[in-house]
Amino acid sequence: MGLLTRTEEIILVTILKLGANAYGVSIREQIHADTGESWSFASIYQPLDKLARKQYVIKTKGEPTAERGGKSKFFYRVTPEGKGALLRAQETARRLWAGVPRILPENGK
Amino acid sequence: MSRCNPKLPRLSRLLLRIFLREDEYAEKSGDLEEVYSYLALEIGPFRAKAWLWFQVLKAAPVFVLNSICWRWLMFNNYIKITLRNITKYKGYSFINIFGLATGIASCLLIFLFVTEEISYDNYHKDKERIFRISTHYETKSFSGDWAAIGPAVGPFIKKDFPQVEYAARIFRISEPLVKKDDRMFYEERVFYTDQDLLNIFSINFIHGNPAGALTRPNTVVLSQRMARKYFGQEIPIGNTITINGEAFEITGVAENHPSNTHFKYELLVSLESFEEAKRFFPNWGWTTFRTYVKLAPQVDSKRFENLIRDLEKNYETQEEMEKRISKNSYFFQPITDIHLHSNIRGEIETPGNPLYVSGTGVIGLLILLIACINFMNLSTARFANRAKEVGLRKVVGAQRRQLICQFLGEAFLMSLIAFFIAFSIATTVLPLFNDISGKEFVFNDLLNLKILFVSVVLIVIVGFFSGSYPAFCLSMFKPGTIFQSGRTSGSGSSLLRKILVVGQFTISVALLIGTFVVYTQLNFMKNKDLGFDKEQKLFLSWSRNSSLSENYKNVKAEFLQLSSIKGATVSSAIPGYGIYGWQVGIVGEADQKIQFFNVCLIDDDFIPEFKIEMAAGRAFIKELSTDIEGPLIINETAVKSLGWHSSEEALGKHLRGGPADGLVIGIMKDFHFSDVQEKIGPLVMVYSPEYFDSVTLTMDVANSEKTVSLVKEKWQELNPDGLFTYRFVDSIFDTFYRSNERTGKLFSIFTFLGIFISCLGLFGLTSYTTERRKKEIGIRKTLGASVTGIAVLLSNEFIKWVALAIIVATPLAYFVMDKWLQNFAYRINISVWIFIFSAVIAILISLITVCFQTIKAALANPVDSLRYE
Numbered sequence: 004m005g006l007l008t009r010t011e012e013i014i015l016v017t018i019l020k021l022g023a024n025a026y027g028v029s030i031r032e033q034i035h036a037d038t039g040e041s042w043s044f045a046s047i048y049q050p051l052d053k054l055a056r057k058q059y060v061i062k063t064k065g066e067p068t069a070e071r072g073g074k075s076k077f078f079y080r081v082t083p084e085g086k087g088a089l090l091r092a093q094e095t096a097r098r099l100w101a102g103v104p105r106i107l108p109e110n111g112k
Numbered sequence: 113m114s115r116c117n118p119k120l121p122r123l124s125r126l127l128l129r130i131f132l133r134e135d136e137y138a139e140k141s142g143d144l145e146e147v148y149s150y151l152a153l154e155i156g157p158f159r160a161k162a163w164l165w166f167q168v169l170k171a172a173p174v175f176v177l178n179s180i181c182w183r184w185l186m187f188n189n190y191i192k193i194t195l196r197n198i199t200k201y202k203g204y205s206f207i208n209i210f211g212l213a214t215g216i217a218s219c220l221l222i223f224l225f226v227t228e229e230i231s232y233d234n235y236h237k238d239k240e241r242i243f244r245i246s247t248h249y250e251t252k253s254f255s256g257d258w259a260a261i262g263p264a265v266g267p268f269i270k271k272d273f274p275q276v277e278y279a280a281r282i283f284r285i286s287e288p289l290v291k292k293d294d295r296m297f298y299e300e301r302v303f304y305t306d307q308d309l310l311n312i313f314s315i316n317f318i319h320g321n322p323a324g325a326l327t328r329p330n331t332v333v334l335s336q337r338m339a340r341k342y343f344g345q346e347i348p349i350g351n352t353i354t355i356n357g358e359a360f361e362i363t364g365v366a367e368n369h370p371s372n373t374h375f376k377y378e379l380l381v382s383l384e385s386f387e388e389a390k391r392f393f394p395n396w397g398w399t400t401f402r403t404y405v406k407l408a409p410q411v412d413s414k415r416f417e418n419l420i421r422d423l424e425k426n427y428e429t430q431e432e433m434e435k436r437i438s439k440n441s442y443f444f445q446p447i448t449d450i451h452l453h454s455n456i457r458g459e460i461e462t463p464g465n466p467l468y469v470s471g472t473g474v475i476g477l478l479i480l481l482i483a484c485i486n487f488m489n490l491s492t493a494r495f496a497n498r499a500k501e502v503g504l505r506k507v508v509g510a511q512r513r514q515l516i517c518q519f520l521g522e523a524f525l526m527s528l529i530a531f532f533i534a535f536s537i538a539t540t541v542l543p544l545f546n547d548i549s550g551k552e553f554v555f556n557d558l559l560n561l562k563i564l565f566v567s568v569v570l571i572v573i574v575g576f577f578s579g580s581y582p583a584f585c586l587s588m589f590k591p592g593t594i595f596q597s598g599r600t601s602g603s604g605s606s607l608l609r610k611i612l613v614v615g616q617f618t619i620s621v622a623l624l625i626g627t628f629v630v631y632t633q634l635n636f637m638k639n640k641d642l643g644f645d646k647e648q649k650l651f652l653s654w655s656r657n658s659s660l661s662e663n664y665k666n667v668k669a670e671f672l673q674l675s676s677i678k679g680a681t682v683s684s685a686i687p688g689y690g691i692y693g694w695q696v697g698i699v700g701e702a703d704q705k706i707q708f709f710n711v712c713l714i715d716d717d718f719i720p721e722f723k724i725e726m727a728a729g730r731a732f733i734k735e736l737s738t739d740i741e742g743p744l745i746i747n748e749t750a751v752k753s754l755g756w757h758s759s760e761e762a763l764g765k766h767l768r769g770g771p772a773d774g775l776v777i778g779i780m781k782d783f784h785f786s787d788v789q790e791k792i793g794p795l796v797m798v799y800s801p802e803y804f805d806s807v808t809l810t811m812d813v814a815n816s817e818k819t820v821s822l823v824k825e826k827w828q829e830l831n832p833d834g835l836f837t838y839r840f841v842d843s844i845f846d847t848f849y850r851s852n853e854r855t856g857k858l859f860s861i862f863t864f865l866g867i868f869i870s871c872l873g874l875f876g877l878t879s880y881t882t883e884r885r886k887k888e889i890g891i892r893k894t895l896g897a898s899v900t901g902i903a904v905l906l907s908n909e910f911i912k913w914v915a916l917a918i919i920v921a922t923p924l925a926y927f928v929m930d931k932w933l934q935n936f937a938y939r940i941n942i943s944v945w946i947f948i949f950s951a952v953i954a955i956l957i958s959l960i961t962v963c964f965q966t967i968k969a970a971l972a973n974p975v976d977s978l979r980y981e
Contacts, residue, residue, distance in 0.1 A: 026143070027139065027140070027142075027143035028143050028146050028147055031147075043166070043167055043170045043171065044140070044143065044144065044167045044170075044171055045167070045170045045171030045172075045173075045174050045175075046170075048140065048171065048174065048175075049174045062139075064135070064138075071142050071145065071146050074138065074141075074142040074145070075138060075142065076142065076143075077135075077138070077139035077142070077143075
């Protein structure tokens, strides 16, 4: 199993953070809130699909809601495999950064 | 977000729906809609829409890729199932695909034929401004249309009417001898013409300059084909070529004429070279010049036509008018109408028959219809067996949309395969088709855009209809019911299928009757007594101003020296070749008796040699020198058309016209001197050596090679400058049947196709039905039914439909064929036997087709069909 990409990592973390309320719209908003970047839906769905295929997330259909005009939301949850992958990513990052001297901005600022 | 949600714009929803699976669509459209409706409130609907489209378009590539990726797996499965089904039911699939392919192939070829026929002369630039001026002539008793006018008319209206931009006359030189060094041929399609012709018709030059190419005397423009024939690779501009002994300078080489023009040229000679006719150029009455005009832009052709209609009386001198016996008026024929819609006398080439064109078109469509019906019919029947597959797919989770796609896709695939096969069939039989249709199509003609477009439309239509039953009906069933009853009953569609089979057989039987009628008529014409002897006759002709005409007695004597030549006669024409019309009237009577007569100039041996029987009076007698250029012999039709009641009454009357001027001394019995299809016309014969240009030899054995070579030697001795070409008189008459033989062939091929395809349909349907009634048959057999009993029971049903088809087809065919027969002056009566015969054949063929299956079913061991109950 390869490493998670940055995008996948961000999405997985966001889903974890959102807990039971992780669906397309909320994921996108949360990412915007955390990173300041405005992602298009396309750039969320594609990694989501990939994650679903790798079985890192599972998609469940929620009850129809009034706010969506009687349509259901589709919620994502991180699977244990997904969590494992996230942990591995964290570990990799930690090892990667270990031994790197403190980064100071140049010009002494 | 409390306000009611604005829906996504329809187009974006459609896009999403196409590329997303149902559950994905629900998710994605839901998400998008949520944000969209929020944004619509926040930043206004317009900007929300812009945002939405941005999102959708950005997502599109991902969605598309995804959908392809996921669908590929299912698609693989569909393809696999389709191929398995094709190979599992090899017989069915073959019948089905091959039947459709045959139908489409014939339709393709017919399409080629029809489009060429209706595209005649469409390629000319400014074709809507090009017209031919034709004559309507009228005497007090006789009127008609003629495709040519006098030589004076063209230049006159060009000079006097600004409406006319160009006017050109053409005059056909009949088979001149064209010579370049040792290469020497009689050429057809050689014309005198004006320079303007190059401005009217779209004739592109390959070498030379079209401007001024035909203004000087003794200049000629060759077609590319002729340039190749006489000069090989050399560019012949400036060279000379000899036509009928006169030298002509080559000023241009033009592209070969396309096949869809009524004016097919090989050599165009400047009209200025036409020395012997120059003094007649101011003449209005010598109507042998086909004249074309190109009108100036924006000229109302109808109004202009009215202007020139009675032009003649304004310009011709009083004296000339009085000499003339007919009154001519002029009318326009659009150039694009000449091939199919003109059909007046004096055409350059035999025009097409719009009835045949639309007839073949309709037949082609009918065959295609039969083939398509069959294809749909069989596919429907076969798909009904796959109810279980549908059930299983549904249980596993297939959605209706997927099933529809699957079955439609399968049907499209089958029709696509059929199309590829159809193209290869069409390519293979193209030479055969050219032979029958008299056209020169090549493979590339099949690849034109129109055909491809029609093909695609057909694939879609055929695919859709044949796949729609399983796609829309089968996919509707609940899996439970399918498994309970085993299969769905197709009783509703089986009535439809019966109707379709009746329809197919109606068409086939009608075609069968048609074929019989055509061949009976053809046989009738071939075996009809022509009224003269055409056997063992060899016909040689020389050019008009040769010295042979004066020495005709010598020519005859020389040939008679050959031991294998039994007789010889010289003449200007023979039955079937070269007899032209003149206006002839009774001297001393008012002009109401003036008629168009066919005139043949003969010597004293002609009537005995051709064994023409006399009804009254006498033939020409050798010993009587007064017979030369004096008395006339006419036929019985001439007697009648001049209003005399008996042959005897006609004797001694004085007739005049053309080369004929004398007393009637004999009456011939009527004989067919031209196409048997036409009514025998009035004919007058004169003993007039001045016009002799051919000799007809009677041989002792039919068409012997040896005699021909002896004759050739003698001919070269007598006529060293001339080329030896000969024709057998009986073969001249054979050519008259050719176009009808073509019709016959065409009919028989269509009939064969029609019956073949219908039988395929019947075959498939029988096997389908017997397959479904397998258990019933098994039970009947166990209960003691005999093999014959079962076979009859199963066959009965099908034969009933065929019988019904025969009943429908008979009056239909009678009506159409009766119409066709009206084209013939001498025709058969459609006998009852033709219908009985056709009916018997249809029933026999269908019986054989059906029996094949039913007997097999009846012979089968009942254990096999009942074992699994």
